[in-house]
Amino acid sequence: GQQLNQSPQSMFIQEGEDVSMNCTSSSIFNTWLWYKQEPGEGPVLLIALYKAGELTSNGRLTAQFGITRKDSFLNISASIPSDVGIYFCAQAKVGGSQGNLIFGKGTKLSVKP
Amino acid sequence: GAGVSQTPSNKVTEKGKYVELRCDPISGHTALYWYRQSLGQGPEFLIYFQGTGAADDSGLPNDRFFAVRPEGSVSTLKIQRTERGDSAVYLCASSLGTANTEAFFGQGTRLTVV
Numbered sequence: 001g002q003q004l005n006q007s008p009q010s011m012f013i014q015e016g017e018d019v020s021m022n023c024t025s026s027s028i029f030n031t032w033l034w035y036k037q038e039p040g041e042g043p044v045l046l047i048a049l050y051k052a053g054e055l056t057s058n059g060r061l062t063a064q065f066g067i068t069r070k071d072s073f074l075n076i077s078a079s080i081p082s083d084v085g086i087y088f089c090a091q092a093k094v095g096g097s098q099g100n101l102i103f104g105k106g107t108k109l110s111v112k113p
Numbered sequence: 114g115a116g117v118s119q120t121p122s123n124k125v126t127e128k129g130k131y132v133e134l135r136c137d138p139i140s141g142h143t144a145l146y147w148y149r150q151s152l153g154q155g156p157e158f159l160i161y162f163q164g165t166g167a168a169d170d171s172g173l174p175n176d177r178f179f180a181v182r183p184e185g186s187v188s189t190l191k192i193q194r195t196e197r198g199d200s201a202v203y204l205c206a207s208s209l210g211t212a213n214t215e216a217f218f219g220q221g222t223r224l225t226v227v
Contacts (some may be wrong), residue, residue, distance in 0.1 A: 040220065041220055041221075042204050042218025043156065044218070045215050088155050099158070099169065099206075100161060100171065100172065101156075103155030
């Protein structure tokens with residue numbers, strides 16, 4: 001079935017370091033979404049990408065929609081303690097409705113002050 | 114309200130019991146979604162409403178799960194004859210319902226079946 005492979009599974013970094021994580025799929029998609037989830041909260045949308053090759057920034061976050069349309073990466077520059085959380089990539093399910101999203105398993109980010 | 118509200122925040126129930134989980138979407142949002150998140154996993158789609166009707170219920174795992182949205186606002190997820198494997202965080206989200214509009218998630222209801 002349709003699956004998203006996220007890596008790395010977890011990251012332990014020092015405050016101030018840059019972070020990079022990615023998501024790959026065997027299928028081609030038209031949208032890539034990146035969410036962040038903090039403990040006890042629901043996911044919050046960080047960046048949405050709608051076109052192959054698109055590079056979008058949101059503050060210290062930058063995400064790119066891979067040219068092959070099968071991958072995407074998320075970078076965080078100059079990490080701070082509040083970046084701690086789980087980062088998920090997500091896709092609309094092929095043949096599904098707009099609300100039917102497939103999520104990766106997440107990258108858990110820990111930042112040491 | 115300001116955001117998506119889910120009640121209760123926590124629910125502990127005995128195996129075999131019936132439970133109802135409530136979601137109050139953001140005012141004016143026509144689309145409403147239910148997801149289930151198990152420990153260490155990403156959210157898994159259950160059902161999507163556009164207005165009062167279920168536009169996509171392909172994620173409901175079996176006939177013990179049912180959801181309603183009778184007036185196109187508040188939604189209730191109903192689970193009959195609960196099993197220990199139903200233990201998870203149940204997330205609700207809402208959006209304006211048009212293409213490429215952001216879905217806003219609630220904090221979830223943590224269901225524990227003992």
